[in-house]
Every structure is written in C-alpha cells, then in structure tokens.
Amino acid sequence: MNKKQVNGFNWIKMMNRVLFLAFFCLGFWSVGIGFSSADEIKTVRVVGSTTVAPIAARAAEAFSKKHPGIRIVVNGGGSGVGINAVGRGLAEIGMASRQVTDKEKKNFASVHLTDHIVGRDGVACAISSEIFNAGVTQLTREQIADIYSGKIKSWKAVGGPDRPILVIDKEKHRGTRHVFMEYVFNDVNARAKGAKLITGSNNEERSKIAQSDSAVGMLSAAWLNADVEGVALKKGDTFIAPTVENIQSGMYPVIRDLLFITAGEPKGILKDFIDFVRGEEGRSIVTESGYVFVPGS
Amino acid sequence: MNRKMRDNILRGIIYLTAFAGMFMMVAVLWEVIQRGWPALSLEFLLQPSSNFGAEGGLLYQTLGTIILMAGAVLIGFPVALGSALFQTEYVRSEQVKTFFRAIIFSLNAVPTILFGLAGYLFFGVYLATGVSWLTGALILAIMILPTIQASIQSAIECLPEKYREVGMALGLTPWALARRVVLPQCWYGAVTGALLGLARAAGETAAIMFTAAAFSGATWPRSFADPVPTLQTHILVLAQDSADAVSQTNAWGAALVLLMIVFILILTSLVVRSRFSMEAQR
Amino acid sequence: MFSFLVPDRRCHADPMFWITVFFAGLVLLVAIIFFSYLIFESMPIWEQGVWAFLTSVEWEPAEDIYGAGAMIYGSFIVTTLALLFALPFALCGAVTASEFLSPRTRLVFKGAMEIMAGAPGVVYGLLGAALLSLWIKDFFGLIDGATLFTAGILLGIMILPTIMTLAEDAIHSVPGEYRDTALSLGLTPLQAFLKAVAPRALPGVIGAVLLGLGRALGETIAVMLVIGGLDIVPSGFDLFSPGQNIPSKLGREAAEAIGSGLHWNALLALGAVLFFGTMLLTGAGSWLLRRNKV
Secondary structure, eight states, X not given: OOHHHHHOOOHHHHHHHHHHHHHHHHHHHHHHHHGGGOSSOOEEEEEEOTTTHHHHHHHHHHHHHHOTTOEEEEEEEOHHHXXXXXXXXXXXXXXXXXXXXXXXXXXXXXXXXXXXXXXXXXXXXXXXXXXXXXXXXXXXXXXXXXXXXTSOOBGGGGTSOSOBOEEEEEOTTOHHHHHHHHHHHSOTTOOXXXXXXXXOSHHHHHHHHHHOSSEEEEEEGGGOOSSEEEOEEEETTEEEOOOHHHHHTTXXXXXXXXXXXXXXXXXXXXXXXXXXXXXXXXXXXXXXXXXBOOOOO | OHHHHHHHHHHHHHHHHHHHHHHHHHHHHHHHHXXXXXXXXXXXXXXXXXXXXXXXXXXXXXXXXXXXXHHHHHHHHHHHHHHHHIIXXXXXXXXXXXXXXXHHHHHHHSOHHHHHHHHIIIIIIISOOOSSHHHHHHHHHHXXXXXXXXXXXXXXXXXXXXXXXHHHHTTOOHHHHIIIXXXXXXXXXXXXXXXXXXXXXXXXXXXXXXXXXXXXXXXXXXXXXXXXXXXXXXXXXXXXXXXOHHHHHHHHHHHHHHHHHHHHHHHHHHHHHHHHHHHHHO | OOTTBOSOGGGGGOHHHHHHHHHHHHHHHHHHXXXXXXXXXXXXXXXXXXXXXXXXXXXXXXXTBOOOHHHHHHHHXXXXXXXXXXXXXXXXXXXXXXXXXXXXXXXXXXXXXXXHHTOOHHHHHHHIIIIIHHHHHHHHTOSOSOSHHHHHHHHHHHHHHHHHHHHHHHHHTSOHHHHHHHHHTTOOHHHHIIIIIHHHHHHHHHHHHHHHHHXXXXXXXXXXXHSBOOOOOOGGGOTTSOBOOHHHHHHHHHHHHTTSHHHHHHHHHHHHHHHHHHHHHHHHHHHHHHHHHO
C-alpha cells in the first residue's frame, strides 16, 4: 500500500469531490429547469373536459399532419382540472365545457384566463334505454330536481316502471355537472342528496347508465346512443329532445359553449391551433364529434 | 378413531379452503388471459392507438411503460446501491443502522398516490419538469428505492462473516472490501432488486396518472418535458368505458400485456434469487 | 462526530465513500422533504380543528368545507372487509403449503403466489369494473354494483397472495424440532401444527396480515373504479351502499386542486391520515415479522 495515499488528507482531491457532488446535484436540477424555458413551444399540452377532448384530439391529429414539428398532447380530467392546469402554467390550453367560475378567476387573477369558443353542446338528462322505452321520454325540471334531491325514489312517480332510480352524480368540478345543476337547481354547486353513484368522465357516466336498467345521469348530448337515451326537457310549454337540430337551433334548454382556455391572448403556434379548430377544418371535426360548430366570433 | 376422523375432516376443510383461494387466483389469471388473448396480435402490439384508445394498438403505451420503468430503475438503482453500501459497509453504529432502516421502511409504507401528489408538486412544479416522463420516472424511482435497497441489503446481510474477516485480515479498505468481496458475492441481490423495482414501477398507476401520462397525442418523447402514454393509464381510461365492446377488448389486451411484463420480471427475479443465493451460502 | 462510522481513516480519501454518503444523504433528504411536506401542507386544516376534520362527513370544495369522516369510514370498512374475506383463504393456503406440501411443490406454490402478489392494481381495477361489480349487482339484486362491499372483496382477492406468502414464511420459519417433538409424541401432523407450531408462528402471521392490510389501505386504482365515489357514511353499516375511501378520493380530486388553496391542503390532510394509518399497520406488521425471525 502506498503510504502517501493512506495518510495524506488531500485537500485538492477533497475539493474535487465536493465539486463533483455539487455538479451532480446541479445536473439533476438543471435538467428540470433547462428544457422548460425553451423559447418556442413545440409540445402543446391540452388538458381538461372530456366533452371537449374529442374535438381537441381529432384537431390535434389533423393539425400535426400539417405541422410535423408540432406535437399536441391531449389529456382528460375534467373542466376544473383544465382550468387549474392553465392557471398554474401546467398546460398551454385548458378545455372546459363550462364558464370559468368566479372563484377560479380570483385564484388565477394574474394569468388572465381567456376563453375561445370551439363548439356548442347540449347537456342531456340521460336515462337507461329500458326506462326510456318503457315510456319515460320527457321530464320536467321539477321532476329532475326531486329525483336528484332524493324526493322521488322510483320511476313510477314519473310514469315509468316501478323500479328504484339509480341516480348518478358527477364529480363536483365537472363542467357537465355545473351546467346541469345550474339548469335544475339554479346553483352550479348544488348538492344531490339522492345520488347513488359518482362518476367522472363522459365515458364512465355513459357506461354506468348503459350497464344499469334504471339509471339517470347527466351527459353531453354527443355521447347519447342506443343504450343511453336523452329525455326531452320542457321549454315554455313544449318538450324538446336533445337532438343536434334542437341544439343547433337553440331550442333545447340546456346548452353550453365548449371552450379552449388560454393564459392571456394566444400567440404563435397556440393561436394557429386555436384558429385551426375554429376555422373550416374545425367545422368538420366539431360536427363529426357530434357538436354544433359556432362560426366566427 | 374418532380423533383421527376429526383430524381428517379438519384437514379436508383446510385443503378445500386453500384450494378455493388458489382457484380464485387462477380465475383472476384466466379471466385476463381469456379476455385479453383475442385482442393480441402483431398489429395490436405494433400499432399506435387511435380514436381515444377504442381503435388501434398499444405500441406507444408499451414503450411508455418501458421508458418509465427503465428511467425509474436507472435513477433509483445507483441511489439504492450507494445508500445500501453506506449502511452495510461504512456505518458501524447499530442506532444509525436502525434509523436508516426506519427511514427506508417508512418510505416503503407510503401509499403510492401520495408519491404522485407530493412528487408532482416537488418535481413537476418546483423543479418545473411538468407533466412529463421525467417527472414520472423520478417519482417511480423514489417509490421503488426501498424495494431495491431492501433486496441488496438482505443479500449483503446473508454474506457469511468469514468472507468479511478474510478481507479485513488482508487490510482491504472498506471500499475495496465492498468491491472485491461483498459485491461479487451479493450481486444477485442487486439484480433481483432491480428486477423487482422494474416490476413494481411497471405495475404502478396511481403515482403516474397525473404526473407522467398522456392519453392522446403523445408518442415517443422527444425531450424530457414530453409526457408518454402508458399501459397502466390506458387500461384505467378504457376500464371506465366498460359498456363499449371494442374498448373492453383493447383494455383486456392491454391488461394481459402489462401482466405479462410484470410476471416475467418477477419470475426472473425469483429464479435469479433461488439460483444464486444458494450458491452464495454454500 | 463521525463516530458512528467504521473507524477507518482511509475512507476519507476514498471517492466511493463520499459517493455512498451522498446517496444515503439523498435518501434521507427525500424522506425528510416528503414527510415535512405532508405535515406542513396539511397544517391549515389541522389548525381548523383536528377532531372536526376527522369526524365531519361534509366535503364541499366549492364552499371550502372539508370533513374526512366518510373517507375514513370507507377506508376502515373496505380494509376490514378485505381482511375478513382474504384471511381464511390465505391462512389455509399458508398452512397447506408450509406443512403438507412436498418441498418442491411448495417452492412452485410460493413462486406462483409471489408472482400473483405483484399483479398491478389497475388489472384488478379492470376486473372489478368490468366483471366483479356486475356479478355482485346481479347476485345480490342491487341497484348498482359499485359498493363498499365490492371494493372490499376486490381488495381481499388482491391482498390474498401477499398475506399468504408472508404468513407461509412465518409458519415455515418455526424450527423443525417443534414438529418432530410433537410428532414423536404421537400427534398427527395437523395436531402437531396446531399445538406446537401455530402458537410460535402467530406473531409472524399477524405481522403478515398487517402488511397485507397496509397494502389494501393504500391501494388507489382498484378501489377508485368500484367503490361508487359517494362521500357518505351509510346508515346502519350498510355494506351494499356506495362509499368512498381516502386513496380513491385523492385519485379523483387531486388533479383539480393541485398545488394551492385549502382544497389541496385538505387533500394532503387526508393523505397524512392515510399515511399515518399505513405506517401504523405496516410498522406493527414488520416489527412482528422481524421479532418472529429472531
């Protein structure tokens, strides 16, 4: 064994070591900072409402074909998640199927949440096809309110078979819930004491209604199918079914705008993408997704 | 006679219950295989998914899962190895050893979703890695740290004392001892640890569902900041669409692929352990 | 100051020593950051009253009202159900494997259990959402299959192999002399097990069960898909009612609240409760397991 190596406490070596460790830590950290401050955005993150997601995902696919360098990543989660993500700078575009609430505006006052209408949609009071076919094809606002507050427990009370109602609620921050509760209770955050189940995405809600033979829920009209039917709702003296035509003409009573939300006015590639969705290519994508295209504005 | 009969009946009940338990495990496997098998094909494995997962294959999901678990082990393994060697080779005091064991142990007890929450805020927000595969790999690395370290440490603790004594008698420094004696004898602990870590990372969903994964539009990441699609989150999303037949087939197919990845990793780790730990004890 | 280290001065000149110190320090740092984050971020909730938070069942983020009662109740019920369901199968399986199988068969059996114990939670979630909840709904004639009961059974199946293999370790580690002595006294193998082995294996078996419960308590995905997601404490211990447990609540709401506000603090307070619970279970569990080995 070399004697010098054993006894000598070499300060230069020591300093080297400390520096090495420091650089190691710095490396970890800079990896985090480095790529987030890139000048131009190449990956656009779109997060939020599962109602708006099909538009964004289809548009992203078409847009990426035209602009090969750009990647647009779409994630669900719900309107609240989308607004929060944009507010905190975790996404470039938030998708929302409802207006930004005052509380959210207050929370993110510094980033100037700006919304861009990309389509229009109706919120259906969706029920299992078994109930629909048994004759419950229309409900009044009061009936829905009674169902959700737990006063009506059987379909018999609204003209259906004598079967308990599976009342399906949604997570509180979901856009569809805000719009639906605004219509039923005039309160976006209304509590639903009669609820038996809470779901999240449109897919989850729809499959729960489809699996049951006695369920009621709230669903974007574009998600309705043979297993999940939307009842007609009362407007004035007539009942209006949630068809595309009725939503387009504005006859259907529960209509909401589908929004892209950005922090401030969009620039560069963000603006291009939003213009793309709101332009001619967007029209076919929005229509194909089952929504109503809102021209211009 | 009576005593023997009672004995046999009791034994029969135990066998039967044990069998029922086994049957349940087999049923779980059978359901996944039977439902997932029809979906499996070369195209399914090699095509990207489209139309929100209802169509197409699993290419990028599988790659995403592999990226995340490999990243996690690449980050976590050196840390676990270094920290394990520090505790077995350099620390003498029993109290300090117990303290470190308690730390590792409490990290192991943390529900994974909490790693997701805290890790996202720490890496994603404070260190600005965002929703990306790097964030996911870092979080998973922390999650599997205890697994890897425990595996290495238990292998080292199994090392017969005489090996160490010989090394010390030769005047080796602690590091030379570790490199020349401990590691060559206990490498299987590191390998099984890494494999189990891979398996745990591959099976984890809660920690990555809002930190690393994207559902649509993400493919092979081009930078550290890109999210990846993963098998786990893919299954999670498709599982919520349980009324749709096509999504369901895809979900079971993805579940089968994920299950196979995890099982192969654990099986390999078991084989390595039983092979070489016996050799080390001989 | 460094008296807890190996007394070898040559270490200080050895880069590898410093590297291992760095990594060990990193692990320590991660743990400290994590634990203190959990505590500090949930402080605003605890300041409002610990007891009120733990017992109130009202959770209304829009009005900043947070009560964890429903989630704690759900976690408790679901974990208990999982335990009651898994216990008989796991124990009988462990006894059979340890006492009555040939060494070779035992090894295969153990391997299979250890592999099954690693099956991802999301796969169980899929099984639960697509099959189990429907079966339970039809079998019990329920209005919907997403209930506390479903979540409990699903978790029970999930932790079964974990408990079985750990309990088997505990039983098998009882020295063979106890069996031999009992057998030589004319007892049957089963009696030998019950009279001589079981009492000695008991602490280890309880440890195994607690570790399994720790896993059940922290599982997110499988539960999230089948529990129903309703923040209520059903009247009269109704197991066939939907409910909510802590991980499922976190999984469903965290993304919306991430980073700021009382909502986030409340979610982390839930997380702290959950962490405390799993620590208690797994802590007691591994203490018993280790005591058993010595």
